[in-house]
Amino acid sequence: MAEAIAAAxxxxxxxxxxxxxxxxSQLFLSFNSFPIIRLNSLKNPNFRPLVVSSTSIESAxxxxxxSETSFLDQREGxxxxxxxxxxxxxxxxxxxxxxxxxxxxxxxxxxxxLCDRNFGIGADGVIFALPGINGTDYTMRIFxxxxxxxxxxxxxxxCFARFIAKLENLHGKKLSFSVHTGAGLIVPEIQEDGKVKxxxxxxxxxxxxxxxxxxxxxxxxxxxxxxxxxxxxxxxTCVSMGNPHCVTFGIKGGQDLQVDALNLAQIGPKxxxxxxxxxxxxxxxxxxxxxxxxxxxxxxxxxGATLACGTGAxxxxxxxxLEGRAGMNCTVDLPGGPLEIEWREEDNHVYMTGPAEMVxxxxxxxxxxxx
Numbered sequence: 001m002a003e004a005i006a007a008a009x010x011x012x013x014x015x016x017x018x019x020x021x022x023x024x025s026q027l028f029l030s031f032n033s034f035p036i037i038r039l040n041s042l043k044n045p046n047f048r049p050l051v052v053s054s055t056s057i058e059s060a061x062x063x064x065x066x067s068e069t070s071f072l073d074q075r076e077g078x079x080x081x082x083x084x085x086x087x088x089x090x091x092x093x094x095x096x097x098x099x100x101x102x103x104x105x106x107x108x109x110x111x112x113x114l115c116d117r118n119f120g121i122g123a124d125g126v127i128f129a130l131p132g133i134n135g136t137d138y139t140m141r142i143f144x145x146x147x148x149x150x151x152x153x154x155x156x157x158x159c160f161a162r163f164i165a166k167l168e169n170l171h172g173k174k175l176s177f178s179v180h181t182g183a184g185l186i187v188p189e190i191q192e193d194g195k196v197k198x199x200x201x202x203x204x205x206x207x208x209x210x211x212x213x214x215x216x217x218x219x220x221x222x223x224x225x226x227x228x229x230x231x232x233x234x235x236x237t238c239v240s241m242g243n244p245h246c247v248t249f250g251i252k253g254g255q256d257l258q259v260d261a262l263n264l265a266q267i268g269p270k271x272x273x274x275x276x277x278x279x280x281x282x283x284x285x286x287x288x289x290x291x292x293x294x295x296x297x298x299x300x301x302x303x304g305a306t307l308a309c310g311t312g313a314x315x316x317x318x319x320x321x322l323e324g325r326a327g328m329n330c331t332v333d334l335p336g337g338p339l340e341i342e343w344r345e346e347d348n349h350v351y352m353t354g355p356a357e358m359v360x361x362x363x364x365x366x367x368x369x370x371x
Contacts, residue, residue, distance in 0.1 A: 080363040081105060083114075083121070084163060088155030088356045090307030090336030091124055093142075095163040098128040104141060110369040111143035121364070124303045127156050129164060136185065137177040138164060144302030151182035151243045154310015158196035158356035161188035166358070183242020197353040200311070203318045203343070204240035212238045212246070213276040223322045226252060229270050237319035241350065244281045244301070245315035246271055249288065249325065259287045259297045268299025284312045286319075291326045295333040307336030314350045317341040 084095045094114055098105055104126075106114070111126040113119070123145065130139040140160050142153050157179065165175055176189035188198045205221035207214060214222045214236075222238040233252040239245045250257045262285055271283040280301045287295040296316050298309040313332040320326035321343060328343040340353040 079366055081366055081369065082361070082363050084166070084361040085121065085123065085359040086159035086163060086356055087359055088158045088308060088310065088336075088354060089334055089339070091153075091155040091309065092122070092359070093153075093156050093159050094121055094123045094126045095159060096126060096128050097167055098130045099138075099167075102130055102133075102139075104128045104130075104143070106369060108143045108147035108149065112145060112147040113369060114364065115145035121362075124300070124306050125150075125153065125156060127153075127160055127163075129160065129167065132178070133180050135178075136180040139180040140186075141182070144300075145304075146302045148302040149182070150302060152186065152241075152311065153243075154198065154200065154241070154312070154314060154352055155308050155354070155356070156310075157181070157186055157188055157198055158310065158352075158354060161190055161196045161198075162356045162358065165190055181242065191353070195353055195355050197351060198310070200241055200314050200350045200352055202348045203315070203350055204242075205238075205318075205322075207238065210238045210240045210244050211278055212244070212281075213278065214238060218322070221322070223319075227274070227276065229267070229274060237322055238281075239315040239318045241311040241314045241318075243311055244277060244279055245284060245312055245319075246277065246281045247284045247286060247316055247319035249286050249320075249323065257285055257287050259285050259295055262297060264297055264299055264305045268305060272299060272301050282309065282312055282315075284309070284316045284319075286316050288320070288325050289333075292329065293331050293333070294320060294326060297335065308334040308339070308354075310339065310352050310354065313339045313341050314343075314352055317343055318350065 081096065086093050086095055096105055105128070106126070114121050114126055115123045125142045125144045127140060127142045130141060132138045140157060141149065142156055143149055160179065164177065174189055174191060176187060179186045179188065184201060186198060186200065188196050190196050204210060207216045207220060207222050212222055214225050214227065216222055217225050222236070224235045224237055227234050227236045234248045235250060235252055236246050236248045239247060268283060272280050274281070282301045283299045285297050289295060294316060296313060298306060298312045300306050300309055313334065316332055317326065317328070317330045320330070321328055328345060330341050332339050332341055342351045344351065
């Protein structure tokens with residue numbers, strides 16, 4: 001690649017130097033009349049980044065680092081918003097170091113602009129790492145791709161944990177910290193294999209607290225209740241994992257769902273905006289392979305169809321147990337890959353285990369967000 005670029009420069013009589021990084025897969029290109037442009041990928045040398053920095057930077061191999069300074073602060077100046085892109089089973093997020101302020105650095109509208117997959121970085125949401133409150137180590141806030149703010153995000157909190165470990169240069173066999181979210185206290189733990197296990201807390205089943213206007217039919221909960229959507233009657237169970245979920249295993253009197261056959265873009269919004277969900281809802285469509293193996297597709301409130309939803313996988317297992325379809329320890333297959341979900345009887349908490357991977361880091365000119 002470097003040779004091809006140099007040849008092209010020679011053909012156009014442009015002064016160009018090519019510098020290869022000593023780590024990862026990076027090239028630094030310097031033109032006589034343009035600043036350096038960084039192309040940065042962690043694992044794949046053929047990776048084509050969505051965002052490039054447009055100001056002069058130094059190779060990460062030559063930067064002086066310290067535990068007190070964020071690795072992102074060693075990039076460009078304050079004219080840029082620095083970020084790291086992560087994904088949890090394809091559910092992707094833009095992570096922003098916001099530890100110096102209790103308010104997000106950008107507005108919900110600007111976050112939506114960054115999430116645009118054609119004109120922005122592209123993501124399902126923007127996550128901010130803020131100072132902890134009420135005795136917690138950190139606070140996590142998230143803006144969805146439509147600019148709305150959910151209480152929390154399961155895949156997002158796994159990405160958040162890996163992001164914090166990198167920001168703080170933390171190492172060890174197992175790392176855990178407390179995170180304040182809109183859904184309450186969340187405690188992620190980075191495992192030895194790099195996966196993140198998260199104590200997601202207790203599921204909320206009381207109909208009014210989910211919230212849903214559907215009448216409770218099992219104690220205070222809505223379990224296998226009938227819901228008419230676009231003229232079709234579905235059996236649904238409502239669960240909150242700090243955010244609302246409507247879980248369905250199929251239509252009334254019909255065969256079990258074949259989730260791959262669903263037109264999610266057509267049916268999903270009708271569940272999300274149904275009048276019985278005053279705060280809107282996430283919706284999980286579930287297929288049962290066995291009492292310990294489920295398959296799920298999700299329509300997320302504020303983000304649409306995504307490749308994975310951690311809180312949705314948790315809600316799915318809770319609903320499957322309540323309906324007598326599965327045990328309390330399940331593998332949940334999502335389009336992006338599997339999550340391990342356990343609903344522990346001894347403490348009534350739901351535990352989620354799955355991966356979170358860094359994709360790339362970069363910088364966005366603040367002027368782009370103001371346009």
